[in-house]
Amino acid sequence: AQSVSQHNHHVILSEAASLELGCNYSYGGTVNLFWYVQYPGQHLQLLLKYFSGDPLVKGIKGFEAEFIKSKFSFNLRKPSVQWSDTAEYFCAVNAVTGFQKLVFGTGTRLLVSP
Amino acid sequence: GAGVSQSPSNKVTEKGKDVELRCDPISGHTALYWYRQRLGQGLEFLIYFQGNSAPDKSGLPSDRFSAERTGESVSTLTIQRTQQEDSAVYLCASSLDRGPDTQYFGPGTRLTVL
Numbered sequence: 001a002q003s004v005s006q007h008n009h010h011v012i013l014s015e016a017a018s019l020e021l022g023c024n025y026s027y028g029g030t031v032n033l034f035w036y037v038q039y040p041g042q043h044l045q046l047l048l049k050y051f052s053g054d055p056l057v058k059g060i061k062g063f064e065a066e067f068i069k070s071k072f073s074f075n076l077r078k079p080s081v082q083w084s085d086t087a088e089y090f091c092a093v094n095a096v097t098g099f100q101k102l103v104f105g106t107g108t109r110l111l112v113s114p
Numbered sequence: 115g116a117g118v119s120q121s122p123s124n125k126v127t128e129k130g131k132d133v134e135l136r137c138d139p140i141s142g143h144t145a146l147y148w149y150r151q152r153l154g155q156g157l158e159f160l161i162y163f164q165g166n167s168a169p170d171k172s173g174l175p176s177d178r179f180s181a182e183r184t185g186e187s188v189s190t191l192t193i194q195r196t197q198q199e200d201s202a203v204y205l206c207a208s209s210l211d212r213g214p215d216t217q218y219f220g221p222g223t224r225l226t227v228l
Contacts, residue, residue, distance in 0.1 A: 104156040
């Protein structure tokens with residue numbers, strides 16, 4: 001079965017620190033990859049997505065992620081975090097042909113201290 | 115335009131009662147998904163509707179769970195004889211088509227079974 005692993009469950013950073021959240025998936029076929037974010041009290045929003053093409057994708061609010069096919073990874077990065085980035089981040093995958101449902105990781109709670 | 119809406123936003127019920135949760139997808143979106151998020155866990159897929167095709171019910175945890183969709187609009191998720199382990203946030207998402215398209219999430223219904 002398909003699965004997604006997020007290695008960091010809780011991350012605490014100071015403002016201006018760099019961020020990298022790990023995401024690995026298991027599926028042998030071609031995938032679409034997503035990062036969703038859930039800010040406190042808000043619903044899940046798309047941060048960025050990869051469907052095809054350039055494996056380095058840029059999203060909203062200065063976030064980017066790199067798809068490394070050989071490592072089955074899609075890590076999320078931001079060079080300098082802000083207090084407003086405090087949220088829970090979810091990596092998700094679905095198949096280009098095959099399963100349409102999103103398979104989610106368990107999420108990473110990020111706390112940025114001012 | 116309007117996003118995905120869900121009602122009610124919160125539902126408290128007693129064990130053994132039936133509950134019905136409603137989702138209004140984004141207009142024109144042919145695909146609709148239900149997910150469940152239990153406390154401290156990632157989202158788990160429940161059911162997927164795509165146009166007039168038979169729904170993918172592979173994620174429904176038991177026969178107490180069922181869902182319907184009227185054409186390409188409203189969907190209802192019904193849980194019969196609720197149990198305490200059904201307590202979770204139930205999320206609905208919609209997307210334009212079954213192709214590589216982004217799923218847009220609603221705010222969720224927080225279900226508490228006493």
